[in-house]
Amino acid sequence: MAARHDIEAERELWDTYAHSTRQDVYASDPTFRWTQYTGHGPGPELLGAARSVLEVGCGTGRALAHLAGLGVKAKGVDLSPVMVAQTTERWGPLGVEFVCAEVLAYLTEAPETFDAVYSVFGAVWFTDPVKLLPLIASHLNPGGVLVFSQPPPIPGAYGPQGMYKGGFAGRALYTYRYSYTPRKWQSLLLRAGFQEAEVRVWEAPERGHIGTLIGRATVA
Secondary structure, eight states: OOOOOOHHHHHHHHHHHHSSSSSHHSOOOOOOOOOSTTOSSSSGGGGTTTTTEOOOOOOHHHHHHHHTTTTTTEEESSSOOOHHHHHHHHHHHOOOEESSSOOOHHHHOOOOEEEEEESOOOOOOOOSSHHHHHHHTEEEEEEEEEEEEEEOOTTTOOEEEEEESSSSSSSSSSEEEEEOOHHHHHHHHHTOOOEEEEEEEEEEETTTTTOOOEEEEOOO
């Protein structure tokens, strides 16, 4: 069963997160990585030779800024107007375009297509994949790629996982994260219209620490 979202409450949650973002994030140089560990794992090469990209749930926009520096046409979508205002001020001069929108609504209405769509602990983690993945596939150019990363599922805890903001007191601001095994993700991707899909867990740099689930899928 799909989880029910209160979009306005969820937007408030991400606005709060945006307000808490450390300013040194914007003071530092752009960077791109798929995992939660600095200097670990693959880089933007997973996007192939993409000349145009869309990041869904783009957060601080540092990955998009890095790609823009490589000459890629870079666009990001995020639910938080606070975050979009911050990223536009910081990275907009580099040519990155940021859009404030709910990702399903944006992909339903937007006409453009991209060589690659990607998510780094972003919208693919926080949006019902049955709804999201077919929309992403429809916005990829021939041979286009979707790449996403997020934490692997906790064993036995699959599907939508509810998450309250910052503890268990105060207003009930919450969102959902979608966690599945690599095999289930591959099945979801193929059913959504992707021709090929590979999903694996990239091990953490230190044994016993949390790894990173990375998925890559292409359309015909």
